[in-house]
Amino acid sequence: MTQNTTPSPRPDSSGGDARGPQYRYNAQLADTIELKWQAWWDAHNTFVVKNPGEPGFDASRPKFYCLDMFPYPSGAGLHVGHPEGYTATDILCRFKRMKGCNVLHPMGYDAFGLPAEQYAIQTGVHPAITTKKSIETFRRQLKRFGFCYDWSREVATIDPEYYKWTQWIFLKLYSTWYDPAFQRRDGGVGSGRPITDLVGELERGVRGIGPSGEIVALESGNVLSGSAIGIRRWHELSDRERRAVIDDQRLAYIGEQTVNWCPKLGTVLANDEVIDGKSERGGYPVLRKPLRQWMFRITAYAQRLLDDLDTINWPSSTKTIQAEWIGRSEGAEIDFGIIDAPKGVEPFLRVYTTRPDTIFGATYMVVAPEHPLVEQTLRHPRPETNITALRAYVEQARNRSDIERQESKVKTGVFTGIHALNPATGQKIPVWTADYVLMGYGTGAIMAVPAHDERDYEFAKKFDLPIRDVIYPRLVEGMRYYTEHNRDHEQQPESWVSSLADFLGLLTTRNAGSEQFAAIMADVLRRRDEGESADSWEAAIDVLLSDAAAVSNRRGATKAIWLEAIEDLGLDDPADLRHRFENASFYAVSGNAYTGPGHAVNSAGNDVSLDGLGVDDAKQRITQWLDAQGIGNRKVNFKLRDWTFSRQRYWGEPFPIVFDAHGNHYPVSDAALPVRLPELSDYAPIESEDPLPLLGKARDWMNTTAGAAGVSPDALPPSTPVTRETNTMPGSAGSSWYFLRYCDAHNSDRFISREAESYWMDGGVDFYIGGSEHAVGHLLYSRFWHKVLYDLGEVSSREPFAKLFHQGLITSFSYQRADKTLCPNDQVDEVSEGVYIERATGAKLSPVVAKMSKSLKNVVNPDDVIAEFGADTFRLYEMYMGPLEQSKPWNPRDIAGCFRFLQRAWRLCVDEETGNLRATETTSPDLEKLLHRMIHKVGADIERLAFNTAIATMIEFVNAGTSATPTLTRHQIGRFALCLAPFAPHLCEELWSKLGHATSIANEPWPSVDDSLLRDDSVELPVQIAGKVRARVTVAANATEETIRAAALADEKVIAFLADKSVQKVIIVPGKMVNIVAK
C-alpha cells in the first residue's frame, strides 16, 4: 500500500500476517484460493455465454445484458474507481445467472485517442505498442478481481477487425439522409433513409430542389407548378449541382462551420471536449474558427433524442443535462427589411426570437461578427459605416478565444451603418454587430428588445440606444417577479410609501387589521387611477422589497399571501377589490430589463395591435400576423450543434473516404474495409494556426488510385489518382457502438448478426453503469448512432441503454493547511490520535476529503490492496463503503473490517487447523430462520443495488452463527455460500468444493426462501404517548386493532403515564406502533 494514505497508521489486522493456524483465512490463503479459481474458471469457460443458434444456448431463459463502460487503458493501470462499477455489475451478473438468466457481461478497451498519442510522444514509443501493453495490464488486473466477464467477447477499438465496422457505420451515415416526413416503423414521423432512395425520388420527379437547395416533395400532378415557383428538377441539374444537392443531405457531411480549434493539440474538438473554453485534455486554449470538417447531422435527430429520454430509465439528472444540452426552444423567425441594402445582400435580415410578442420594443438589431451581412457591408459600406472600426471589431472578435469571451462579459459592438425596418412599428432601427450574438445559434442575428432582455438592456445602456417598454406586469405578477429576483434599488421612498410598509407588516403578522388594509389598498388604487407616475409605483415596490428579509420565509408564496389577505378582509365586496388589485399594472423599468410575465402595452401598429394581451396570447397573435404578411413563422430551435467528427491527429480510425482531383469525395466500398491506419514514425502534433492532419505525412498511403483504395468502379475508374482523407475519427467513434459488437464479437460478415442483435439488444442494454462525466458525450452520440441504425433497420431497439446508473467517485483523504492549501500525504505525520502535522514545518493540518491525485500522493493502487487482503476483500470493501451512486472516501482502516468478516465467515465453516468443513449435524430453528431472512434480504438488496446493506445482513448472520451452538449444518453452509458467492466468489467456490461439489457455484440456482419463516408469530410494538415511546407491548402478529388497543392501554407503564390525563385518541398502525394522544 502507498504510504501515509490513511489518517492513522495501518491497522494491525493486516491480511499479510502469515502466523496463526495453517488454514486461517489470511492473505496467502486468499491469494492461493483466488488464483486457483480464476484458473479454473478460465479452463472451464465458466462465464462464456452462448448466442442464439449456438449449441448449448438455452432459449427458455430470459436475457440480461449488463454493460460496464469500457476503460481507456492508460499506462498507469486500473485505479480504485474502475473496480467499483465493475464489482457492482459483477455481483448483479452473478446473481442474475443464479436466478436463471442468460447473462451477457462483456469487457473491452477504448484504446484510440489523444492521451495514448501524447504518452507515446513523451516516451518516444509508438502508441500501438504502449496501448497494447496498457491493455495487457488492464486485462491482468481485471482478471485478478475475479470478474465474471465473458473474455471470449473482448474487443478493442484499435483492432482493425473492430474499426472496420466503425468505418462501415460511418459510411452508413454518409449514405443516409433525413426525411422529416417519413413514417417510421415505430409510428413516429421523420426517419433516416438511404440516400439512394432520395436519388430515386429525385429522378422520378417525386421531389425537387427548392431555391436554397432544400429538398421539397412534389405531388405527382403538381410538377409543373412546382417549377413555376423556383423549384428545379433533377434532370435540370448539372452533375456538379446534383452532387452538391446530395452531399448537402448526408448525415455525415463536410461542412464549413465554426469549430473549436486547439492550436496546442493541433486538432479540432467536439463541444463536449471543451470545458470552460479549454481543452478537456491538457487544458489548452481553444479558439473558434471556421473550418471545413466532417460533421454529423445530429441536429436532425434533436427532437427524437429529446423525446425518447422519456422512454428510458436513466438518472433524472443525466436526462436533464442531455435535455438542456439539446436545448429546445420555441419562437419565431422574422424577416426585417433592410433599408438600402448593400450589393449582394438579401433585402431582409432574418432573426430568431423566443419573444415575438415584444417586437414593438425592438429598437435595434444585432448580427454576429461572422454574419454574412457584416462581410458584405465591409465590401459595400453604407455612408454611415465606419469601415475601420467595423473591420477592427470583426478581426478582434475572430481572434478572441472562448476563455476571453467568458472572462469579460462586458458588452462590445459596432454600428454597421445599416438600417432596418421594424415591421410592427414601421420605424427605422439601426443594425449593430456584437459578439454577444452567436453565429451558431438561430440565424446569427437578433432583434434587440432592451426593455425585456437583460443582454439587450445592458447593450442599449452602454451604447445609448432607445428602450421601449412593451410589457407591463400585473401587480401580483410584478410583485412575485421582483420578490424572486430580489432586486437592488436606489430610489428614496416617497411619502405615501410608508403605508405600503405598514401593509407589509400586516401581511407578515397576519393579524386581521382589515380596516387598515382596506385604507391602504384604497390609497394605492386611487394613486394608480389618478395617474401617479410610474416612478412612485416603482419606488413603492422597491421599498417593499427592501423589507423582503421580513417576508423571506414567505417567498414564492407571495401571490397566495396577497390573495389570502384580501379574502381575510371581510369587505362587502372583496371580489371587486381583488379584481382591481389583480389587474393593476405598473411600470417595470428600473435599472433592469423586465423578463417576467405581464401583458402587452405600447404595442399597437397600423395593422396589428397586441395591447392588453398576455404574453402567450400576444405571441400567438403576432406570429399569425407575421405569417399573414409573409415575413415570419413559428420556429423551433435547438442549442445542439452538429457533431464535429474530424481530428487532425494520428491515433484514431482513418476515414474510409478518398478525394479526386476536383475535391469530390467518394466512399471506400465495404469490401475494401478496413482502411488501415498507416505506420508513422513521426506522430508528434504539428502546432499550428491551421489544421494539418498528421496522416498527411504518410505520402505513399495518402496518394493512391481509386482502384487501390477500393472505390467502386461505378463511381470512379480504378486508375483515377485519388488522395485519401487524412483526418482521423475522434475517440468517441469507437465507443459509440461497442456494446453492439460484444453481442457478436467475431462476426466477419456483419457488425452484428441479426439474431444476436435481436436477442441481446431486445429493449436495449438492460443495465449500463459508468461515470456521469459522459452525460453529453458518449451517452448522446451512442443514442444518435443507434437511432440512425434503427431507422435503417440495422438494429431493433430505439434506444441503446434501457437502464443507466452512475457510480459515485471514490475519493481519498488529504490534509489541509491553515491557508486551505493541501499538503501531500507523504509529508504528513500523525503525532497522536487524530492530530496531524506537516513534517517540514510542524504546522497542524486538518484531514479533509479530496480527489485522488498523483500530486497529493493519495492514490491507492488496487494491486497493493489485493496483495494485502485479496480480491474478495477488495470487492467487499468497495461495495460496503456506502451507496453505489454516492461519492465516498477511501479509508484503508475500514478494509480490515471486511477482511475480518470473511475471516469469521471462513472460520464459521472451516476448521482452521485441519482445513476440513466443520458442519454440525443439527442446528437451531432461530439460525435457520435468520438464514432465510438473510437470503431474502440479500436478494432484494442486490436487486435494488444496495450492496452495502446486503453485506451488513450477511455480517449479522455470521456473527449470530459464530455465537450459536450448534452452528451451521452442511445444508446451511451451502446456502450461506450461495448467498455470499456474488460478493466473494473465490472464497465461496472453495467452500462449495469443500462441500463435495465438482461444479462451479456460479451456475447454481439462488437458494429458495420459505416465506413462513420471514414472519414472526408475535411482534413487539412501541407505545407512544404524545409522540414519545413510553412502553412496549407484545402482541400476536395478526392481532386486530382492538386487541392492540386493549393490550396497550392495559400496560402498567402506560397506565402510570396516563394517570392524570384523559385519552383523546389512539392511533394504531398494525405491525408498526401505537400512538396515544392524551391531555
Next chain:
RNA sequence: GGCCCCGUGGCGAAACUGGCAGACGCAUGGGACUUAAAAUCCCUUGUCCCGCAAGGGACGUGUGGGUUCGAUUCCCACCGGGGCCACCA
C-alpha cells in the same frame, strides 16, 4: 448568475411507502486468553442531566418555520458542501 443533488455520532453509514433514529463496519474504552505481544473472542460507546447502583429524565438527523396524532422522510425560507450549464435571443 441559472438548474440539479447532498447535509444523520469521533468516522463510513442504516432507517425501502410519514411510524421505535443511529442497523452494520471502523475507531474508542474496558475485559478474557498469553510470560509478553500480535491475532482472536466478549462487553462498552449519540449528547447532556439525576443516581453509589439498578435505573430514570431531557435533548438530538445543518438552521428557522409549516403540515401531521407522529417528520431524517413532505412543504417554504435560509446557511453550508458538491455537480452541471453559463451571453443559445
